[in-house]
Amino acid sequence: MPLVRIAVPRHLDDTHVKHIADAIHESMxxxxxxxxxxxxxxxxxxxxxxxxxxxxxLGIPHTSxxxxxxxxxxxxxxxxxxxxxxxxxxxxxxHGGAVxxxxxxxxxxxxxxxxxxxGNGVAQYAA
Amino acid sequence: MPLVRIAVPRHLDDTHVKHIADAIHESMxxxxxxxxxxxxxxxxxxxxxxxxxxxxxLGIPHTSxxxxxxxxxxxxxxxxxxxxxxxxxxxxxxHGGAVxxxxxxxxxxxxxxxxxxxGNGVAQYAA
Amino acid sequence: MPLVRIAVPRHLDDTHVKHIADAIHESMxxxxxxxxxxxxxxxxxxxxxxxxxxxxxLGIPHTSxxxxxxxxxxxxxxxxxxxxxxxxxxxxxxHGGAVxxxxxxxxxxxxxxxxxxxGNGVAQYAA
Numbered sequence: 001m002p003l004v005r006i007a008v009p010r011h012l013d014d015t016h017v018k019h020i021a022d023a024i025h026e027s028m029x030x031x032x033x034x035x036x037x038x039x040x041x042x043x044x045x046x047x048x049x050x051x052x053x054x055x056x057x058l059g060i061p062h063t064s065x066x067x068x069x070x071x072x073x074x075x076x077x078x079x080x081x082x083x084x085x086x087x088x089x090x091x092x093x094x095h096g097g098a099v100x101x102x103x104x105x106x107x108x109x110x111x112x113x114x115x116x117x118x119g120n121g122v123a124q125y126a127a
Numbered sequence: 128m129p130l131v132r133i134a135v136p137r138h139l140d141d142t143h144v145k146h147i148a149d150a151i152h153e154s155m156x157x158x159x160x161x162x163x164x165x166x167x168x169x170x171x172x173x174x175x176x177x178x179x180x181x182x183x184x185l186g187i188p189h190t191s192x193x194x195x196x197x198x199x200x201x202x203x204x205x206x207x208x209x210x211x212x213x214x215x216x217x218x219x220x221x222h223g224g225a226v227x228x229x230x231x232x233x234x235x236x237x238x239x240x241x242x243x244x245x246g247n248g249v250a251q252y253a254a
Numbered sequence: 255m256p257l258v259r260i261a262v263p264r265h266l267d268d269t270h271v272k273h274i275a276d277a278i279h280e281s282m283x284x285x286x287x288x289x290x291x292x293x294x295x296x297x298x299x300x301x302x303x304x305x306x307x308x309x310x311x312l313g314i315p316h317t318s319x320x321x322x323x324x325x326x327x328x329x330x331x332x333x334x335x336x337x338x339x340x341x342x343x344x345x346x347x348x349h350g351g352a353v354x355x356x357x358x359x360x361x362x363x364x365x366x367x368x369x370x371x372x373g374n375g376v377a378q379y380a381a
């Protein structure tokens with residue numbers, strides 16, 4: 001169900017990008033109650049000038065290896081689940097060695113269950 | 128009013144991509160109460176590694192010709208309208224011959240009417 | 255906190271794209287209560303065929319220099335703030351000379367405060 005948009009700097013190589021996508025999915029399965037085969041991710045790769053950020057926000061510095069993760073998902077997860085997801089995402093991505101935990105920027109967009117179709121023109125989650 | 132993001136694999140040629148964009152718009156006009164000239168679509172084309180999906184989800188298999196459609200639209204459509212949109216989207220896109228109905232993945236993001244500007248800095252739908 | 259997605263035609267040069275991104279951020283700081291160092295923008299550049307629009311909608315004509323701005327932000331801004339943002343966005347972008355105010359298309363996606371992480375795996379805005 002989640003649709004995950006992952007914007008990464010072009011200088012990250014294929015292996016690192018794959019690690020990031022895998023880490024995000026694993027984090028969602030582990031902390032966010034997402035089935036292992038419920039994986040839909042769209043990666044965009046960007047020139048440095050196409051990812052724009054301030055040097056520091058809320059005391060956290062950012063570098064040119066910043067990664068933006070935006071997850072569209074069903075509404076209803078608790079704040080605790082969201083916190084667990086964010087923590088896991090940052091640590092899993094950082095484990096790959098190319099991106100710092102401080103450079104993992106995440107946002108969630110919550111939608112109704114009836115707002116999805118996973119193929120064949122059916123709203124699989126609608127009541 | 129809808130903003131439609133269409134992510135397609137790079138191996139689809141221009142003719143097929145145009146068919147997909149046209150099919151999506153026609154489906155929205157037909158089933159979702161969208162005016163014919165209310166068309167705002169952003170297409171991104173992706174290397175195979177940039178669209179990530181599991182082989183099967185909910186019993187529906189996916190292939191490298193998968194297409195992700197994300198529609199930001201006004202809140203308030205009924206579940207029946209959403210079901211009609213999904214059905215029409217999948218069949219219209221599949222009619223073009225390059226993408227299977229099983230590979231049409233759709234999500235809707237609903238927003239308030241006041242959240243749009245269609246040019247000139249005006250919130251045209253605000254009360 | 256806002257995540258700003260900016261889709262621009264590929265024929266706009268780097269200087270104009272930078273002006274657009276700067277104008278958007280300045281508009282948000284001025285009218286939308288966004289801190290100056292709260293800047294997270296993702297730019298995508300598109301071939302002409304990848305940005306699709308009708309010649310006119312609501313009496314406003316569009317050209318091949320159309321720009322799509324989608325802002326994910328916290329819920330709760332007033333309609334007046336949204337109107338002020340739209341007005342400022344269109345005039346600031348147009349001031350750069352490459353894009354007409356009539357070609358600035360904006361949508362807002364509002365989310366809960368707890369839905370953000372700005373690095374280090376923490377939900378910085380959660381209560």
